[in-house]
Amino acid sequence: VPGENLSGSSLVWTADMRLFALPMDRHPAEATPSAADTRRAAFVAAARPGLDRAYRLAGLLLGDGHEAEDAVQDALVVAWQSFDRLREADRFGAWFDRILVNGCRDRLRRRKVVRFIPIDGEPERAGGDPFASFIERDAVLAGLERLTADERIVVVLRFWADLPLEGIAERLGWPLGTVKSRLHRALGRLRETLANAQEAGQ
Amino acid sequence: MSTELETRLATAFRRAGLPAAPASLVEALETVASAPVVSSRPGRGRSVWAPLAVAAVLVVAAAVVIGGGQRGVAPLPSASPSPPPAPSVEGSAVPSDGDISGHLVVGYRAQPVGDLQLMSGDMNVIATILEKRLALAGIDGVTVRVVGDDRLDVEIPALRDPEIVRATVGQTGHVDFVPLGTTSKEAGDTIDPAEFPALFSGDQVDTAAVVETQPGGPGGTPEGRSITINLKAPAAELFGQYTADHIGQYFAIAVDGKVVLAPVINSEIPGGNIQVEAGTPGGFGVEEATNLVAVLQFGPLPYPLQEISAEFVP
Numbered sequence: 001v002p003g004e005n006l007s008g009s010s011l012v013w014t015a016d017m018r019l020f021a022l023p024m025d026r027h028p029a030e031a032t033p034s035a036a037d038t039r040r041a042a043f044v045a046a047a048r049p050g051l052d053r054a055y056r057l058a059g060l061l062l063g064d065g066h067e068a069e070d071a072v073q074d075a076l077v078v079a080w081q082s083f084d085r086l087r088e089a090d091r092f093g094a095w096f097d098r099i100l101v102n103g104c105r106d107r108l109r110r111r112k113v114v115r116f117i118p119i120d121g122e123p124e125r126a127g128g129d130p131f132a133s134f135i136e137r138d139a140v141l142a143g144l145e146r147l148t149a150d151e152r153i154v155v156v157l158r159f160w161a162d163l164p165l166e167g168i169a170e171r172l173g174w175p176l177g178t179v180k181s182r183l184h185r186a187l188g189r190l191r192e193t194l195a196n197a198q199e200a201g202q
Numbered sequence: 203m204s205t206e207l208e209t210r211l212a213t214a215f216r217r218a219g220l221p222a223a224p225a226s227l228v229e230a231l232e233t234v235a236s237a238p239v240v241s242s243r244p245g246r247g248r249s250v251w252a253p254l255a256v257a258a259v260l261v262v263a264a265a266v267v268i269g270g271g272q273r274g275v276a277p278l279p280s281a282s283p284s285p286p287p288a289p290s291v292e293g294s295a296v297p298s299d300g301d302i303s304g305h306l307v308v309g310y311r312a313q314p315v316g317d318l319q320l321m322s323g324d325m326n327v328i329a330t331i332l333e334k335r336l337a338l339a340g341i342d343g344v345t346v347r348v349v350g351d352d353r354l355d356v357e358i359p360a361l362r363d364p365e366i367v368r369a370t371v372g373q374t375g376h377v378d379f380v381p382l383g384t385t386s387k388e389a390g391d392t393i394d395p396a397e398f399p400a401l402f403s404g405d406q407v408d409t410a411a412v413v414e415t416q417p418g419g420p421g422g423t424p425e426g427r428s429i430t431i432n433l434k435a436p437a438a439e440l441f442g443q444y445t446a447d448h449i450g451q452y453f454a455i456a457v458d459g460k461v462v463l464a465p466v467i468n469s470e471i472p473g474g475n476i477q478v479e480a481g482t483p484g485g486f487g488v489e490e491a492t493n494l495v496a497v498l499q500f501g502p503l504p505y506p507l508q509e510i511s512a513e514f515v516p
Contacts (some may be wrong), residue, residue, distance in 0.1 A: 039239075040235045044231060044235050047231055047235075048228075048231060051223040051227065052222045055224070055227060056220045056222075059221070060215075065224075069223075069226065069227050072227055072230075073234070076230065076231055076234040077234050077237070080234050080235055080237065081239060083239075084239075130219070131220070131221075132469070134217075134219050137219075140207070140214050141211075141214050155211065156215075159212045159215050160215040162212075187207055190207060190211070191207055194207075
């Protein structure tokens, strides 16, 4: 019963969104110290191998190392909190991708509201961000900056992460047709940007 | 059909040079996994709970991001950056639906600025600037006529929305580029020059244009309409230096002391070539984009105009 014994307690959400303190000995996930430790170890073991990849994925989506780090951290927090829902441990990668990509998508959409972007900016002066310079060094990748959030996500998942269209659809929770049409649009726009850049370079 | 581009993309992505996760992120993994889990009570449906827990975390995460993120401008579809300066005398003289012929004639008087008195020819300069602004905004059929030493009439065909014309004519069009620091402002907010002095003004703009990146799908909505601005050398240098030192801070473009755009500085912007883009579907509204470009391109009116009369002439 909530409120019966609040000493040495941990916090619990109830269905009606009230926050209760639960006596320690009744805590579901941490009934014994070893259960908590096991859960923790399992999470770290599942997340650590994919951490470099996750950071790079976020970096390519956001074009910014600092923001990528924040995005991965946010995704880790979400993943840790809902880790118990993941039934198949070998699906951790795809499951975590989904959390991360959705977080990056929100960030992209939020910052796309209005922003200054340089035109013909010199790549060397991009502030030394590793992702920004990686992207700017190649004309075809530089075109990513002109894509919408969704187009950019599809391109990075398809050509960097090398995922099949079905895999992208699953991660984003989009119908396959939506993935196809966004990829098509993105490629069209990249091609156009590239053509414009070549024209300008002549 | 896009095989070549696809190959090029895959090759470009495969190139070496992407960094590994920094040590701070590896540490964060340990920290995250030490946090208490927001959990359900035993024996109850976990499926009900977990989304709530995730939602709670997401709310916190979103709040953090928004707090440190940017608040952009909400473009108002037909907002006039500067409303007509004077209450119109007979402003409601708009024809009914059945009557689509005739003109609304709006009279304006130029106001002296400080000790500067109007000289002969000034009204012609003003009329020319107004005509160019209206033409760029695609407002056809409006006639600007000088009717006195300090007066002009603007004839608006009944079919035109008079408010759009008034907004275009009524603004002096003095543009300022104003650093806001960490203060976020929205379109329409007034800028106090004592609190936020301008870095430079519209006279430092070499060229400005509205750019449509790519016409969208069947709907025909232009995808990503943005504004490009090229600065003259002194301001280009100033702006490059300023943006390099103030990444993440707000920067406003204001017309007649009111914010039109207040984006966040995302990166250093060297060379004085600026693009401002809005991520709303279709980018900026046509009117606000062309209006800003028009005042940038054709400069401010030498003397502000005040509306002194409005009369419908059948």
